[in-house]
Amino acid sequence: GTLNSRLTMPLTTPGTYRIVATSYRAGEVGPYELKLLTQRGDPQAAAAPSGGPEQRIEGSLAQGDTTLQSGEFMDEHRFEWPAGTRVHIEAQSSDFDSYLIVHPPSGPQRDNDDLRPGQSLDAGLDLQVDQGGTYRVIVTSYQPGETGSYALVIRGAPATTPTAPAQANGSGATPTPTPTPTPSPTPAAAPAGARTETGTLAQGDRTLESGEFADAFTMSFTPQSAVQIRLESSDFDTYLIVRSPSGHQEDNDDFAAGQSLNSGLDLPVAEPGDYTITVTSYRPGETGSYRLVVTEGPSVVAPPSAPSAPGTPAASPGEAGRVWGLFAGITDYPGSVNDLPECANDARKLAEAVRNQGNMPQSQEFLFTDAQATTANLRQAMQTITQRIRPDDVLVFFYSGHGGQTDSSSDPRELDRQDEYLLMHDGRMMDDELGRLFDGLNARVALVAIDACFAGGFAKDVITRPGRVGMFSSEEDVTSAVAGRFQAGGYLSHFLRLGINGEADNDPHNAILTVGELTHYTWRQFGQHASDVRMSMGYQHLVVDRGAVQTSEVLWASRR
Template identity: 40%
Template structure:
């Protein structure tokens, strides 16, 4: 039986307000009852045999548990499998930065467990092998493998579905057949005696297909249909057993890439069940959403299908991008044409998907926008372009240089003799070489037309800009993700526009405000976290750790000034905070950043209605022996003379501080909830609050979207909003008088602009 949600040892979510005073249970998902479980090492590629029995360590909810540890690295993908004939397996993994995943059933109706995860950080990870129900005893086998591991049963690949397209990927983490080629194995249950056709298509490797079953042994290298295709096709009769294995592999050893596996009854079609998108054409970009209620692939991914009418020989480029899920593209068309692309983990934009293809025949093609994993949702942008558009590449003159490092400055002319995009705009192209990690800026200016600038490069990098800071001129400022040649396309916003232009390209320090930001220990911080309130208020889980971990992370990143102060529990008094301001803030100068961070209880007090307190309530942070109001906090911040000041409050009603504190230039406010709502403890991340957890990961690199080591106000606030949308949107909270709502992040940037630098990481 598949169990989608399971709680082990229930823990209160915990409202972090003085008024409600609700304590958070410390049990959590990983809590153990006595005796504690020994931690045994397990190596990657290894397997252990275990036995649950009386006397073993137990979770607080009564299940026996064994713990295994291993060292992992950031970005590494691992697969954990747990199988048993005696118990209903349950496996969990815990690691750095509050990382936590679990799995009950590997497949619907399966009592074994399988969990494939990508590790978020370097460090030690703990695998907890346990059972679904308390008191289950017996033997089990646990294995740890690097890579995606088998997708279904012990085979790789999955369960092939009749009458649809099954998307897959050959990768170096797959098992290899005896001759050395990587392979996935798909199982299929069909009607005995029925004739089936299976096709393996890929634009990235030479497919090789095998079918094995009771009395069935068929191999095929190339589909001999007269079209010169390298794709593979087998027609077979389903044996009496009604089940076969379909092995998808390559002709040459070591080949990898995306593929589609099409299975149907002989004489059937491979048309998708529905087309719920629209007709698209080259030169068009559409936005859409994968969401609950969409059509799905048989493997569970939501999808939208678009129709493209093309001609034989058309060169088409498709790009599917999303910040909210891992995109996957595939295309079907006349003559069993089918190609797919995932582009996972390739370069800076590796989760986006791109296909460049030549249409083999005239007719209707179906473009499927979907996700790499089942159940992923979010908005996306699908771009369809004619890859021949503006195909004339204009060499940059040698004296101007042909690399970003040397700098490029040239004058050109859009004219009616230039190549035209399919949408009617004239275009020139230039090739400029660059190196991974270079921050570059391109400026396109013209008094004759409304400029438009495109940049395309290795690893499917893509950037474009219509209007720069000067209205009709264009600017791109970005960090290059790979070494290689980059194609710069100069065109116009509207069809048929012509006239002279100037293009400059070279290395960039960002905007003038960014160029002046110094690296090193420039963050002067007061970090306060209270878990033990000593009876003044109810205790909280993890909140003291929030302050300690933030200090540790910033110190490790090389940005925390030694004069910074951490106040936890008994030291976090009103006098302690005021004294820290007098000590730390006085040392922070005009080139520095000041950070005040608080994780703990928040409250409200009645005051007269005014322009600053429209609801007649003032908000407070609750310290060990008293409270500091938003008005008092504003007075403390008024004493600062810094480049930028940041107030981060992870407490109930904290949004009420925005109006008073963020009242002058150079102050950013980040608040865990709106001014009349409570905030929840982030038990799932073993953090005192969601804002605390995501602030740490954002400031230490996750918000560094463009890779330039400058975390800007725009990047940080965008990162936090995205994390709240993904993880906190369904977290319930309430007002002081019990009206229920949901927790939302409050951001107030005041006069701080999106490209203002919060911190420079990775540099001394």
């Protein structure tokens, strides 16, 4: 990450906008640069299209060059490109902050300042050539008066010799195309197996209540497949509306906000039935051509399968992801350690709830209760899972039992200088070691649920990489209560089980459980039934840490 800030917003109201530059903390000082971009590039700008050689044109901006009305020096290059070509353009310079402007034969210009904001000052964009003819490519600078050498790089277009108007001082630009054979121009191709619809928004089309022209398409998909929908246009600011068979609606304006005016939506798991896909514009009255591309991919959830015996190899790479489970609960502690009612049953019940969804075969379930819940068994199970789990699989890690803290931690992440631990039947499993056990795991999602005192302290050790979601029964300095009125060892255990059993599947209700549905359901149940649980160290609050996992991420589809 960086310390830079960025805000993208549609300017729908004319007038004066006040932009305030400030710091995150009081009293911070230093120089800064404020950039305003009034038009956005393409989300695929970082990818070089195939189908043509690379042309590299060396040039320089210098005193005496033609200037824009705003004072920046500029060089203009002209290219003849046929319709159907996809062209990638970059203006590279180590001497100045480059700015790129492209004028098509007709229609609005495209421009870009930074191809990769925060990483480079080079400009670039991708261009879908919908109309053949002469394209004017202007290399200029972000600020007036900047000078220096640059390279204009063109990829994907058939090799041509561009023309650059002579400059007053003779600097100009010298084309140096890469000496590669010239292939025939090829139209931009949709992904293999994609469904492509081309059309036009025009006067006389039906309109939405808000005044935008709209075209509607009815499509059905393979149930539980992953579907990608993209809407592209160089004529207007696209807007995409998708209504599912169950009536759930999703909208999108800019799929890559700040980079493109194209729209897009991803459906992680398609429902059976007909979808209505509406192509429209961001503002009323916009017209022009568009292309709608819909692609189906493999499901992210596992196909139904018969239970397999322990030791069965993991599913073949061609199959969709499956669910693995590690469940540990301790009620009967040895020696003088206080027993905890229902914690062993918490593990049994949660394992049963996940198993009943039909995605976790016996060979992928590890259940340890009471004397079986040892540090050695937990380590061995995590090692086995790490060796056999695949990148499209899901892991549910659950613990219900005693949790504790130790003083004098040397971990710089522990601001309170205390480490947390799970009290297993044979001793402590420290938070640092649990984090290391997760380090080798490569799963699509790892759901970590810990119902124990001080559980929130495990977040900084375990939720450290993409794909991990943490649900913890209390904050790191607060103990957790036994949920006696629900006949459960803890509130998290009870609400999590109910959610997995189907109560969380409600946005929409479609037999598909997402991370957002499960975490929101559990959070709401805590608010309704456990908001006033007062412990000696404070009120018990659920801690949810989704890391970099989006709420739309699918855990599984129920197969009951």
